Amino acid sequence: xxxxxxxxxxxxxxxxxxxxxxxxxxxxxxxxxxxxxxxxxxxxxxxxxxxxxxxxxxxxxxxxxxxxxxxxxxxxxxxxxxxxxxxxxxxxxxxxxxxxxxxxxxxxxxxxxxxxxxxxxxxxxxxxxxxxxxxxxxxxxxxxxxxxxxxxxxxxxxxxxxxxxxxxxxxxxxxxxxxxxxxxxxxxxxxxxxxxxxxxxxxxxxxxxxxxxxxxxxxxxxxxxxxxxxxxxxxxxxxxxxxxxxxxxxxxxxxxxxxxxxxxxxxxxxxxxxxxxx
Amino acid sequence: xxxxxxxxxxxxxxxxxxxxxxxxxxxxxxxxxxxxxxxxxxxxxxxxxxxxxxxxxxxxxxxxxxxxxxxxxxxxxxxxxxxxxxxxxxxxxxxxxxxxxxxxxxxxxxxxxxxxxxxxxxxxxxxxxxxxxxxxxxxxxxxxxxxxxxxxxxxxxxxxxxxxxxxxxxxxxxxxxxxxxxxxxxxxxxxxxxxxxxxxxxxxxxxxxxxxxxxxxxxxxxxxxxxxxxxxxxxxxxxxxxxxxxxxxxxxxxxxxxxxxxxxxxxxxxxxxxxxxxxxxxxxxxxxxx
Numbered sequence: 388x389x390x391x392x393x394x395x396x397x398x399x400x401x402x403x404x405x406x407x408x409x410x411x412x413x414x415x416x417x418x419x420x421x422x423x424x425x426x427x428x429x430x431x432x433x434x435x436x437x438x439x440x441x442x443x444x445x446x447x448x449x450x451x452x453x454x455x456x457x458x459x460x461x462x463x464x465x466x467x468x469x470x471x472x473x474x475x476x477x478x479x480x481x482x483x484x485x486x487x488x489x490x491x492x493x494x495x496x497x498x499x500x501x502x503x504x505x506x507x508x509x510x511x512x513x514x515x516x517x518x519x520x521x522x523x524x525x526x527x528x529x530x531x532x533x534x535x536x537x538x539x540x541x542x543x544x545x546x547x548x549x550x551x552x553x554x555x556x557x558x559x560x561x562x563x564x565x566x567x568x569x570x571x572x573x574x575x576x577x578x579x580x581x582x583x584x585x586x587x588x589x590x591x592x593x594x595x596x597x598x599x600x601x602x603x604x605x606x607x608x609x610x611x612x613x614x615x616x617x618x619x620x621x622x623x624x625x626x627x628x629x630x631x632x633x634x635x636x637x638x639x640x641x642x643x644x645x646x647x648x649x650x651x652x653x654x655x656x657x658x659x660x661x662x663x664x665x
Numbered sequence: 666x667x668x669x670x671x672x673x674x675x676x677x678x679x680x681x682x683x684x685x686x687x688x689x690x691x692x693x694x695x696x697x698x699x700x701x702x703x704x705x706x707x708x709x710x711x712x713x714x715x716x717x718x719x720x721x722x723x724x725x726x727x728x729x730x731x732x733x734x735x736x737x738x739x740x741x742x743x744x745x746x747x748x749x750x751x752x753x754x755x756x757x758x759x760x761x762x763x764x765x766x767x768x769x770x771x772x773x774x775x776x777x778x779x780x781x782x783x784x785x786x787x788x789x790x791x792x793x794x795x796x797x798x799x800x801x802x803x804x805x806x807x808x809x810x811x812x813x814x815x816x817x818x819x820x821x822x823x824x825x826x827x828x829x830x831x832x833x834x835x836x837x838x839x840x841x842x843x844x845x846x847x848x849x850x851x852x853x854x855x856x857x858x859x860x861x862x863x864x865x866x867x868x869x870x871x872x873x874x875x876x877x878x879x880x881x882x883x884x885x886x887x888x889x890x891x892x893x894x895x896x897x898x899x900x901x902x903x904x905x906x907x908x909x910x911x912x913x914x915x916x917x918x919x920x921x922x923x924x925x926x927x928x929x930x931x932x933x934x935x936x937x938x939x940x941x942x943x944x945x946x947x948x949x950x951x952x953x954x955x
Contacts (some may be wrong), residue, residue, distance in 0.1 A: 396793060400811075417751075422844075423841075424841040424843060424844075425811050425812070425813035425814070425840065425841045425844055426811055426813075476812070476839075477762075479760075488784075491681055528687075530713045530714040531713060531759065532712075532713030532714065532715065533713065536937070554839070557838050557839055558713075558759065558760075558835065558838060559713060559868070560711070560712045560713045560868045560908055560909065561868055561870065561909050561910035562712060562908035562909065562910060563712070563713055563908070564868075565910065587839075587840070587841055587842070589842075590913060626842070627841060627842055627843025627846075628842050628843075629842035629846070629871075630847075631913060632871070632912055632913035632914040632934050633913045633914070633917060633934070635934035635935070635938075636913075636914060636917070636935075636937055636938045637936035637938075639934065639938030639939070639942070640938055640941060640942065641944045643938075643944065645941075645945055653913050653916050653920070654916050656917050657917060657920050657921065658912075660917075660921055660925075660928070660941055661921075661924075663941065663945045664941070664944055664945060
């Protein structure tokens, strides 16, 4: 679905590469979490997948990126965007309309979707995000969390095969964050959409992502099943990434030889304790 | 105009029956009463749209109550200009891009100090100190920096004024774990050593648990809890009503406590793991001796 082969990219006006010799394959239907400190190259990786690199964000590009069979250097941004939907970090900069319905319609109209199909899709996307009641509201009057859901609805309405999200829950409260990830999980499981999400909240990522990619200074330091990456406590510590509470808790049990795997959720940690103490 | 501060006042910030509603739409708050003591570190928590930012903006006069009174060190803020309040109440916006307006980091930090009428030599000294503290290049263009770096610029600008009260709207949004810890440790230091009163709006329950001593919980514009942080984080009813999720170890501890009383009240992963290890090994011992 996504194949990145030895990609090194340096932004114009910059000396150091933003991505260094990145090789990564993402299978259809995977749910991938991208983690790393600020400036590690997480947003650049997203831009390399959706084609903004090298089409819009110029620089020196070595290696290749193939998305849904399209080489991102040869294909146009329009072609790539039919397969890949992106929700950017700064949702404010993403909005083009003043009212919620128009915002979600905008992308559909650009894709040439006829009105008879576009309106039901708007309703479906808003329903899925639990914001059907905001349909006729002014975006300017919404809270930060509501705006983020509107931005996500606009992308989901386009029904992309791959959904890229750059810190989608930055301004959301914990319950709304959970809701967004539940929605992503549903899109992933029920609709088979491949998800790649940059997220600082490791707690929530650990619950939903099946694969974690750990970036450091533009290079991949670890990539693999979530529990395996979370097991590398020293590496996470070195890169300044706080491990989740239960992963740290569970790793102490593992060091003591009491459990064989790292728990990534509170449910899993609870089960570990109950089986130990029963 | 300078504001008269009664530093012997019982409360640094006091809300008495405060209500507010936006003219068009937005989170309103109703009949909120609380007091924050000088030197306290209070978290203001709740769901998106619960009124946290609205309440926090009333501390420095960005919003004025529709009813009720907001006092800062005993002075009713109703008759005080924002510029006078700003000398004493620093406000960090949720999004640094709402705050940053100058072309250089140094210019940004100087801007706030100039507006508040500091002497030029004082402005120079404070700007240099703020850049050093926050590891910022004075000549850098803030708009070319990362989100985390811009957050540091915004925070440095607020703290250069050395306000007695610091209101922080989601200070760690967009920061990675290391940056978050650095920012929070710095604020905690000001609170501990400088006796700066801190009111922090946050969704980061780990940061709330680690740094705040007391939590004010808002839900639908009402104050539904005002209690020590640990107490609030273990109150499942309040947490549910406020759409909040407790830190994982608080939750794990709360779930296991009914069956294993020795595992209640834990907040630290290592300490809780040690308690489990002790119980597990103790259990083995009992079995062996039996």
